[in-house]
Amino acid sequence: MNNDNKSRKITIAIDAMGGDNGPEIVVDGVARAFSRGLDAKILFVGDRDILGPLVEGHRGVKNTEIKHAPNVVTMTDKPMHVVRRGHDTSMWNAVDAVKDGAADAVVSCGNTGALMAVSLFQLKKIKGVDRPAVTALWPTQRGRTVVLDVGANVEADENQLVQFAIMGEAFYRTLMGVKKPTVGLLNVGAEDLKGHELIRTAARVLREADSEMAFKGFVEGNDISGGVVDVVVTDGFTGNVALKSAEGAARLVGGWVKETLTGTLNAKLGALLMAPGLRKLKDRIDPSSVNGGVFLGINGIVVKSHGGSDARGVASAVQMAASLARAPFQAEVAQTVAAVMARSDALARRRETESDVKIAAQ
Amino acid sequence: MNNDNKSRKITIAIDAMGGDNGPEIVVDGVARAFSRGLDAKILFVGDRDILGPLVEGHRGVKNTEIKHAPNVVTMTDKPMHVVRRGHDTSMWNAVDAVKDGAADAVVSCGNTGALMAVSLFQLKKIKGVDRPAVTALWPTQRGRTVVLDVGANVEADENQLVQFAIMGEAFYRTLMGVKKPTVGLLNVGAEDLKGHELIRTAARVLREADSEMAFKGFVEGNDISGGVVDVVVTDGFTGNVALKSAEGAARLVGGWVKETLTGTLNAKLGALLMAPGLRKLKDRIDPSSVNGGVFLGINGIVVKSHGGSDARGVASAVQMAASLARAPFQAEVAQTVAAVMARSDALARRRETESDVKIAAQ
Numbered sequence: 125m126n127n128d129n130k131s132r133k134i135t136i137a138i139d140a141m142g143g144d145n146g147p148e149i150v151v152d153g154v155a156r157a158f159s160r161g162l163d164a165k166i167l168f169v170g171d172r173d174i175l176g177p178l179v180e181g182h183r184g185v186k187n188t189e190i191k192h193a194p195n196v197v198t199m200t201d202k203p204m205h206v207v208r209r210g211h212d213t214s215m216w217n218a219v220d221a222v223k224d225g226a227a228d229a230v231v232s233c234g235n236t237g238a239l240m241a242v243s244l245f246q247l248k249k250i251k252g253v254d255r256p257a258v259t260a261l262w263p264t265q266r267g268r269t270v271v272l273d274v275g276a277n278v279e280a281d282e283n284q285l286v287q288f289a290i291m292g293e294a295f296y297r298t299l300m301g302v303k304k305p306t307v308g309l310l311n312v313g314a315e316d317l318k319g320h321e322l323i324r325t326a327a328r329v330l331r332e333a334d335s336e337m338a339f340k341g342f343v344e345g346n347d348i349s350g351g352v353v354d355v356v357v358t359d360g361f362t363g364n365v366a367l368k369s370a371e372g373a374a375r376l377v378g379g380w381v382k383e384t385l386t387g388t389l390n391a392k393l394g395a396l397l398m399a400p401g402l403r404k405l406k407d408r409i410d411p412s413s414v415n416g417g418v419f420l421g422i423n424g425i426v427v428k429s430h431g432g433s434d435a436r437g438v439a440s441a442v443q444m445a446a447s448l449a450r451a452p453f454q455a456e457v458a459q460t461v462a463a464v465m466a467r468s469d470a471l472a473r474r475r476e477t478e479s480d481v482k483i484a485a486q
Numbered sequence: 487m488n489n490d491n492k493s494r495k496i497t498i499a500i501d502a503m504g505g506d507n508g509p510e511i512v513v514d515g516v517a518r519a520f521s522r523g524l525d526a527k528i529l530f531v532g533d534r535d536i537l538g539p540l541v542e543g544h545r546g547v548k549n550t551e552i553k554h555a556p557n558v559v560t561m562t563d564k565p566m567h568v569v570r571r572g573h574d575t576s577m578w579n580a581v582d583a584v585k586d587g588a589a590d591a592v593v594s595c596g597n598t599g600a601l602m603a604v605s606l607f608q609l610k611k612i613k614g615v616d617r618p619a620v621t622a623l624w625p626t627q628r629g630r631t632v633v634l635d636v637g638a639n640v641e642a643d644e645n646q647l648v649q650f651a652i653m654g655e656a657f658y659r660t661l662m663g664v665k666k667p668t669v670g671l672l673n674v675g676a677e678d679l680k681g682h683e684l685i686r687t688a689a690r691v692l693r694e695a696d697s698e699m700a701f702k703g704f705v706e707g708n709d710i711s712g713g714v715v716d717v718v719v720t721d722g723f724t725g726n727v728a729l730k731s732a733e734g735a736a737r738l739v740g741g742w743v744k745e746t747l748t749g750t751l752n753a754k755l756g757a758l759l760m761a762p763g764l765r766k767l768k769d770r771i772d773p774s775s776v777n778g779g780v781f782l783g784i785n786g787i788v789v790k791s792h793g794g795s796d797a798r799g800v801a802s803a804v805q806m807a808a809s810l811a812r813a814p815f816q817a818e819v820a821q822t823v824a825a826v827m828a829r830s831d832a833l834a835r836r837r838e839t840e841s842d843v844k845i846a847a848q
Contacts, residue, residue, distance in 0.1 A: 266739055274676060278682055312637060312726040320640055320723065345730025349738040358727075361682065364674040364733040365724055368707025373732035376627055376711040377739040380770050384763040391763050397756030408742050438664040 134164045134449045136442055137227035139218035141170040141196045142234025144431045145437075147178055150233065153438020155184030157446075160439060164446045167227050168217040191226075193217040193436050195342060196345055197234050199431065203241035217237060219246050222424045228449035229425035231416075231441050233433055239426065240276055240419060247424035253466040255280070256421035256427065257288045260367050261414040261444075264351030270296050271310075271348060273360040274367050274417065280359035285309065285326035286460065291420040292355040293337055294460045299444070299451040305354035308343035310362060326357075347370075365462070373409060378409045412437030416444040420457065425449055496811045498804055499589035501580035503532040503558040504596025505689065505800075506793045509540055512595065515800020517546030519808075520803060526808045529589050531555055532581040553588075555579040558595050561793065565603035568671035577601060584786045587646045590811035591787035593778075593803050595795055601788065602638055602781060610744040612820050617642070618783035618791065619650045619783040620722070621657060622729050623776040623806075626713030629682050632658050633672075633710060636729050642721035647671065647688035649823065653782040654717040655699055656822045660815040661806070667716035668706035672724060688719075709730075733773060740771045774799030778806040782819065787811055 137447040139151045154166050166188040168175050175190050193214040193412045197206050210216050215234050221227040223246045232239050240256065249256065257273035273280065280288065289307050309327050323342075330339045340353050345366055348356050358366070385395040385402070395402060407413060407464060411430075415437035419426040425448045429441035502512045509532060516528050528550040530537050545548050555576040559568050572578050577596050583589040585608045594601050602618065611618065612667050619635035622836070634654045635642065642650065651669050658667040671689050685704075692701045702715050707728055720728070747757040757764060769775060773792075777799035781788040787810045791803035 129774075263738070265741065278674065310727060312640065312723055345727040345732075346734035346737070348731055349734030361674055362724060362727055365672060365707040365728050369710055369728040370707075370731045370735035372708035372711030373735040374739050375708070376625070377736050377743075377771060379627060380767055381739075381743055384760060384767045387763045388760070391760035394756035394759030397759070398746060398750070398753035401749045401753050405742055405746045409739060 134228045134303045134446060135167055135221075135226065136164050136445050136449065137167040137169055137191070137221035137230045138442070139170070139215045139230065139232035139234055139239075140168045140175055140293045141193075141214040142232050142426045142431075142474070143189065143429070144199070145434065147174060149433070149435050150438055151175075151178045151182050151185060152435035153433070154188070154438035154442060155182055156435050157442040157475040158184055158186060160443065162439075162443060162446060164442075164449075165189070166442075167191055167218075167221055169221065170196075170214040187355065191217055191221060197238050199235050201235060201238055203235075203237040206235075207241050207245045210238070216242055216246075219243055219426065222426070223247055229427065229445040231427045231429055231438075231445050232431040233431055233438065233441075235431075236275060236417075236428055239428055242368035243422050244383070244417055245422065247422050247426070248311075250421050250423055250454075250461055252461045253287055253291070253421035254284050255287075257291060258417045258419055259292065260363070260417055262348055262356075262370070263408065264349050266351030269348055269351055269354055269356055269413070271300075271358070271363055271367060272420065273358065274361045274363040276419070277360040279361065282322045282325040284330065285323065285357055285359070285417050286329050286464075288420070289326075289330055289337070289339070289355065289357045290460050290464050291457050292357060294457040295418065295420055295453070296354050298451040298456050299447060300354070302354060304338045306340050307355040307357065307369075308339045308340045308353035308436060310346065310356050310358035313344065315343070329372055358408065374409055374411075381405070410436070413440060416441035416478070418444070418448065421461075423454065425453065494695035496590040496808060497529055497532035497583075497813065498526050498807050499529040499531055499553070499580045499583035499591065499592045500804070501532070501577045501596055501601075502537055503555075503576040504594050504793075505791070505795060506561070506595070507796065509536055511795070511797050512800055513537075513540045513544050513547060514797035515795070516550070516804060517544055518797050518801035519804040521547060522547055522805065524801075524805060524808055526804075526811075528729075528804075529553055529580075529583055531559075531583065545659075553579055553583060553788065559600050561597050563597055563600055565597075565599040568597075568600040569603050569607045571812065572600070572604070578604055578608075580717045581605055581786075581788065584788070585609055591789065591807040593789045593791055593800075593807050594697070595791040595793055595800065595803075598637060598790055601790055605784050605786065605788045607783050609788070612783050612785055612816075612823055614823045615649055615653070615783035616646050617649075618781050619653060620779045620781055621654065622725070622779055624710055624729070624732070625770065625776055626711050628713030629663055630662065630776070631710055631713055631716055631718055632661075633718045633720070633725055633729060634782065635720065636725040637722045638781070639722040641723065642835075644684045644687040647721070648691050648826075649717055649783070651688075651692055651699070651701070651717065651719045652826050653819050653821050654719060656819040657780065657782055657815070658716050660813040660818050662716070663811060664716060666700045668700045668702050668721065669671070669717040670702045670709065670715035672710075672718050672720035672728065673706065675704070675706065697836065736771055736773075743767075757803040772798070775802060778803035780810065785816065787815065 172192040195212040260274040417428040427445040534554040557574040621634045622636040779790040789807040
């Protein structure tokens with residue numbers, strides 16, 4: 125069955141109009157994904173008059189179709205406005221392609237809030253999930269770590285954090301092929317005493333309810349890049365600040381390195397001698413290699429590519445969408461959520477009984 | 487007056503026993519500060535039998551005294567335990583030296599929670615301040631930015647955020663000699679709609695109440711290293727995560743750079759050619775150059791040096807303590823807090839009246 129699944133041709137719908145850099149970059153990105161070995165059909169969604177010439181004129185783009193949508197969601201459009209009145213936009217129609225089965229996954233560089241609202245409205249939440257979360261793939265000293273939520277929810281209560289942990293673990297397992305990913309909760313100290321009350325509660329629930337998860341307790345900000353766990357769980361506010369602070373620091377150090385390499389004539393000569401290594405270093409620092417935030421908790425694969433993505437970034441997001449579409453990702457998330465919810469319910473019932481006993485004993 | 491202030495010999499008390507790396511590193515750090523031009527008297531606080539030989543045997547350490555304290559606060563001691571029973575510790579006695587006027591500032595590499603509790607208990611809060619905050623000095627593309635709070639308060643309400651902004655601005659002005667530092671509130675998006683309700687309220691209060699502050703509204707995580715504002719305000723949980731995430735990312739990129747420089751024989755040759763630039767790069771990435779978290783909102787200058795500081799880090803913290811002791815820092819913070827509080831009170835009264843009017847009109 126698994127082989128069948130892998131050999132079936134999958135289709136990725138792409139909201140080709142939504143990014144800051146225009147549809148040219150999106151088409152270039154798809155071409156780049158093909159040159160990296162992408163095995164999928166692409167459904168470009170957007171204005172046919174603009175996309176047609178771009179796609180026809182591009183040698184690297186093959187096996188594609190265009191779905192016409194005359195309008196575009198802007199970065200300032202209010203999410204609910206798009207849900208109500210944006211049915212002629214490329215974003216709406218790209219998500220709609222997943223809903224009606226024409227595509228297995230959708231990629232968009234557009235307005236995150238609108239994409240989340242449109243996806244929720246059209247594809248609905250997975251049963252048992254309160255709020256979807258957005259993932260970030262973070263380069264680390266040991267490989268890649270998934271951080272979630274990085275922006276869908278400004279706040280998250282203990283139950284939502286537990287759900288993020290469950291979804292993040294299933295996501296990592298599918299994407300990276302790791303059987304038992306390790307999971308940590310982002311906090312300000314490794315000791316149990318620190319942090320918000322709700323983070324401590326979430327940790328307790330994860331320890332008690334989900335004995336099958338390799339839950340490692342609390343991790344700190346520096347542990348993310350350190351690769352201490354595979355999945356780092358936090359609320360969307362903290363995750364977004366952590367991600368952007370780290371990106372800013374990486375860019376700062378990258379700038380210093382550039383200064384060092386071009387500071388003197390000798391340094392420039394030295395840079396020539398290490399040119400192959402420097403190319404690799406540049407690729408590693410480049411955030412486009414880890415571009416692609418996945419919306420977890422929705423019945424469908426929705427990948428948000430950074431609004432300012434270049435072609436490399438779009439290619440990474442498309443490849444991620446294809447990997448997830450090829451794996452039994454949706455089923456994995458839904459099954460894990462259902463199984464853990466059943467265990468947590470049992471636990472909650474046990475806790476209620478315990479507290480009734482305590483009250484009765486007073 | 488200002489000249490008199492500068493020429494007066496100041497004294498820095500140092501909790502010499504509290505760090506992870508022992509008193510040798512602290513004594514080395516002081517010697518390094520002297521070699522960088524430190525003009526201050528040093529009061530080493532700790533076990534005389536250990537410190538005596540260390541100080542006497544060190545050629546670079548001059549103009550110092552020892553205050554005996556036989557006991558040490560450990561990293562796991564509970565803060566309130568130290569306040570109640572730790573009066574024979576080096577930390578208690580170092581802070582006490584500021585209280586009794588023997589020193590103008592105190593530096594400790596010890597347990598942060600205990601240092602905060604001991605400082606609060608002995609030196610008391612500045613009038614008008616609800617909770618003290620801890621600063622971090624953050625290297626940026628334009629110089630240095632101060633971020634606060636980075637760990638004293640897991641949560642902060644809108645009033646506390648406003649107070650952090652006021653104290654942080656006064657701190658930056660004194661330390662960096664910038665007349666009108668710019669201030670931003672850390673958030674997840676530049677638009678007014680995003681973020682927690684309480685951050686939006688704090689922004690409104692800062693805009694309305696403090697017209698003298700160069701308040702620039704919201705900034706995002708990447709804006710910290712970008713140096714977009716001089717002072718970044720947030721709660722201790724978010725600030726700590728941001729700081730550590732950035733440190734982790736800088737370390738990751740630093741490790742990649744090292745790999746690049748030593749990957750091949752050619753790369754090693756190239757590294758030799760750019761050796762002076764690489765030394766500068768290493769200094770820039772080294773977090774010890776910005777070591778020293780200042781406790782703001784306390785009647786006294788308390789500088790927390792990182793527990794794992796090396797001699798360079800200790801030297802930076804000692805120099806920061808000396809700069810603050812030499813400047814009218816305490817008065818600046820206290821005056822600014824008092825002035826803004828008076829304006830906010832007036833504003834709060836006006837708001838109450840407005841809301842009474844609204845209720846009456848309904």
